[in-house]
Amino acid sequence: MDMPLISRRFADTTVVFPEGRIDHATAEQFKAALAPHLATCAAGRDRLVIDMTGVEYISSVGLRVLMLASKQAKAQGCALAVCGLQPVVREIFEISRFNLVLQVFPTLREALAALSTEALAAFEAA
Amino acid sequence: MRVRFWGTRGSIPVAMTSAEVKRKLVTALVAAAGRGLDTPGKARAFVEWELDFSVSHTFGGNSSCVQIETGGPDYVVCDLGSGARGLGNTVLATGGPRGHRFHVFMSHLHWDHIMGFPFFMPAYLPGNHVTIYGCHERLEEAFRRQNAAPSFPVDFSRMEARIEFVRLEPERDYEIAGLRVRAKRQHHGGDSYGYRLERDGKVVVYSTDSEHKQDDPEEVRAFVEFFREADLVIFDAQYSLADAISVKEDWGHSSNVVGVEMCQLARARRLCLFHHEPIFDDERIAALLAETRRLEEITRGDHRVEVHAAYDGLELTL
Numbered sequence: 001m002d003m004p005l006i007s008r009r010f011a012d013t014t015v016v017f018p019e020g021r022i023d024h025a026t027a028e029q030f031k032a033a034l035a036p037h038l039a040t041c042a043a044g045r046d047r048l049v050i051d052m053t054g055v056e057y058i059s060s061v062g063l064r065v066l067m068l069a070s071k072q073a074k075a076q077g078c079a080l081a082v083c084g085l086q087p088v089v090r091e092i093f094e095i096s097r098f099n100l101v102l103q104v105f106p107t108l109r110e111a112l113a114a115l116s117t118e119a120l121a122a123f124e125a126a
Numbered sequence: 127m128r129v130r131f132w133g134t135r136g137s138i139p140v141a142m143t144s145a146e147v148k149r150k151l152v153t154a155l156v157a158a159a160g161r162g163l164d165t166p167g168k169a170r171a172f173v174e175w176e177l178d179f180s181v182s183h184t185f186g187g188n189s190s191c192v193q194i195e196t197g198g199p200d201y202v203v204c205d206l207g208s209g210a211r212g213l214g215n216t217v218l219a220t221g222g223p224r225g226h227r228f229h230v231f232m233s234h235l236h237w238d239h240i241m242g243f244p245f246f247m248p249a250y251l252p253g254n255h256v257t258i259y260g261c262h263e264r265l266e267e268a269f270r271r272q273n274a275a276p277s278f279p280v281d282f283s284r285m286e287a288r289i290e291f292v293r294l295e296p297e298r299d300y301e302i303a304g305l306r307v308r309a310k311r312q313h314h315g316g317d318s319y320g321y322r323l324e325r326d327g328k329v330v331v332y333s334t335d336s337e338h339k340q341d342d343p344e345e346v347r348a349f350v351e352f353f354r355e356a357d358l359v360i361f362d363a364q365y366s367l368a369d370a371i372s373v374k375e376d377w378g379h380s381s382n383v384v385g386v387e388m389c390q391l392a393r394a395r396r397l398c399l400f401h402h403e404p405i406f407d408d409e410r411i412a413a414l415l416a417e418t419r420r421l422e423e424i425t426r427g428d429h430r431v432e433v434h435a436a437y438d439g440l441e442l443t444l
Contacts, residue, residue, distance in 0.1 A: 024346065024391075057425065060367055060384050061340050067371050088424050095417045096367035096383045 005033035010126070013047040013112060013119035014040075019054035022062030031065045038069055041078035047115045048073065051108050053084035063098055070102055079103075083111040127328040127444045128195040129358060133188030133209020134436035136334075136364045136379070136401035137238055140187035146407055153181045180412035185402060186438025188212065189238040190334055192360060196325050198304040200227040204321060204332040204360075206258075209438060210242030217248055224253030229303045232260035233334050234318035235268035243269060244278050254287035259294050259302070261309050261319045266291040294319075310352050312336035314378035322352055328444045329356040331394075334401045336362050337370065337377070338384045346391075353392035357444040360436065361385040363399040363418075382418040389431045390422075397422075398442070399435045411435055 006017045014037050022030050034050075041048045050066070052058075058066075066082065073080035081103040085093055093099045105111035112120040133139075154177055163169040173182045189207030196202055201217065203210070217226055226248050233239055248254045258265065269291070273282035294300060296309045296319060306324040311317055313336060320333035331353050340346055353359050364379040382399055389397040399418060402411055415435035422431050434442065 024343065060381075060387055061346075063367060063383075064340060064371050067368070071372075091420065091424055092383075095421045096381070098368050101368045101372055 005030070005037075007037060010112060010120075010122040011116060011118035012045065013049060013116050015049045015051050015108060015112075017051050017054055021057045021059075022055060022065070023057065023059040024061050027059070027061040027065050030062060031068070034065065034069055038072050038076075038078075041073055041080070042076045047079040047119065048081075049108065049111045049115065050080070050082045051084045051111075052082060052086070052089055053108075055089055056086060058089055058092055060096070063092075063096055066098065066102060079115050081105055081111045081115055083108050127197070127325060127330065127357075129330060129360075129442045129444070130193040130195065131191075131209070131436045131438060131440040132193060132213045133191035133205075133207040133242070134185065134400055134402060134438055134440070135187050135189050135207075135238075135404055136362070137189070138404050139189050139208040139238070139241075140404045142184055142187065142408075150181050150408075153177075157181075178412065180408040183437065184408050185411045185435065187404075188438050189241065190233070190401060191242055192332060192436075194305070194323055194330055196304050200229055200303045202303050202305065202323070203228060203230045205233050205239045205334070206230060206241075206243045206246065207239050208242045208245075211245040212438075214242075214246040214248050218251075223248075223251050226254045228254070228256045230256065230258045231307065231309075231321045231323075231332070232258060232262070232265065233312075233320070233332070234314060234316060235260070235262055235264065236316070236335070237272075239335070240268055240272060244273050244280065249285045249287045249289060250280075252286040255290075256287050257290045257292055259292045259307075261294050261296050261311070262317070263293075265293060308352075310348075313339060318378070320352065322356070329358075330444065331356045331359045333360060334362040335378055336380055338380050338388070339371075339375075340384070346388075349388060350391045353388055353394050355392065356389075356394040356396075358396045358398060358442060359385070359389050359392070359394045360398045360400045361388070362401040363414075364401045364403045382414060383421060386418060386422050386425065386431065386433070390425065390427065390429060393429050394431060396432045396434060396442070396444075399433070402435070 083105040188209035190205040191209030192204040194202040270282045300307045308322045309319045318335040323330045363382040367381040367383040
């Protein structure tokens with residue numbers, strides 16, 4: 001199963017939009033699709049937001065991909081945030097305590113506002 | 127088959143503090159106000175049926191020890207943490223001092239899993255027979271070393287029961303005490319082993335001190351097969367998932383989230399959260415249980431997994 005990973009650029013920030021279920025069947029594809037965006041993400045010149053609005057379920061394996069992404073981003077000095085959790089996914093984040101270890105925002109706008117004023121301006125203008 | 131939990135706490139035994147006892151009493155007294163609980167019977171019924179579990183009970187603080195009642199004459203036990211003390215005393219109190227046969231399956235040899243043996247009274251009495259099974263090369267040494275100076279005043283040689291150590295090979299079926307037993311190597315410092323115990327179509331999986339890194343699909347599949355359609359999976363859920371794969375990665379423990387997922391994939395009937403974090407009080411473990419039940423509910427497909435949290439004294443009939 002392929003996991004499409006649509007991305008959009010707002011000034012200095014890339015936003016990716018995973019969809020569907022991120023579980024044992026799709027987590028590796030999600031990881032591979034995320035990798036090029038993470039690779040270019042570095043301190044002061046790039047930021048990354050994962051907009052989960054289209055994700056209906058995420059398993060522990062999917063959460064592990066987010067944790068690895070967060071670790072890599074931190075090592076590169078890159079700001080990474082997650083936003084747009086659907087109710088079920090939000091509960092999974094809370095029960096797994098991922099809401100405490102990742103930057104999580106209710107909406108993309110709020111994520112961009114926290115990460116980059118330039119990206120927020122570009123988002124508002126789009 | 128019935129499973130009795132004598133010790134359920136992870137890493138180190140803990141005791142409830144005075145502050146926790148006081149907090150429970152205050153909560154209970156406020157809840158009882160105006161209820162006319164003027165007889166022991168009424169008070170007992172109120173405590174049993176109306177108070178929250180975390181107020182009326184405690185999850186307890188003994189380290190790992192689980193008894194599997196098979197219906198046969200022998201005692202079958204997983205691990206000899208501090209909970210083994212209560213088990214041994216109960217056996218002697220109810221069955222007399224001699225003639226008892228124990229089969230013990232050791233997950234591993236860390237202190238919290240062997241520390242009950244120096245206080246396991248049947249081992250000191252002639253006429254009893256204890257066989258300790260495990261997959262670790264230094265199985266016998268670990269037990270002899272803790273029952274010796276300078277760690278303990280009573281030497282292993284003073285134990286007058288017949289005590290044997292039997293090495294098992296993982297991934298191989300054995301017939302022991304009327305059970306089919308299979309061990310599986312698990313990810314933990316120095317390795318640990320889970321046990322799948324089967325009898326008369328009932329299956330218990332004892333899988334503690336086991337980290338599931340989930341970075342290898344083959345390993346995930348192997349554990350799902352190990353848990354396959356078990357009636358009960360006793361599962362190390364000491365950490366949150368976030369902790370288990372970040373600050374506590376490679377500490378050798380797992381989470382409630384992975385427990386639910388593995389049992390769902392394996393179509394196991396019951397998941398029992400086990401090896402509770404020693405810093406958690408009763409309220410925290412009760413909240414963890416409620417969250418885990420909720421997680422099972424919102425992620426359930428066509429198969430329901432019944433979720434429990436082990437406590438010292440819990441009995442589950444399969």
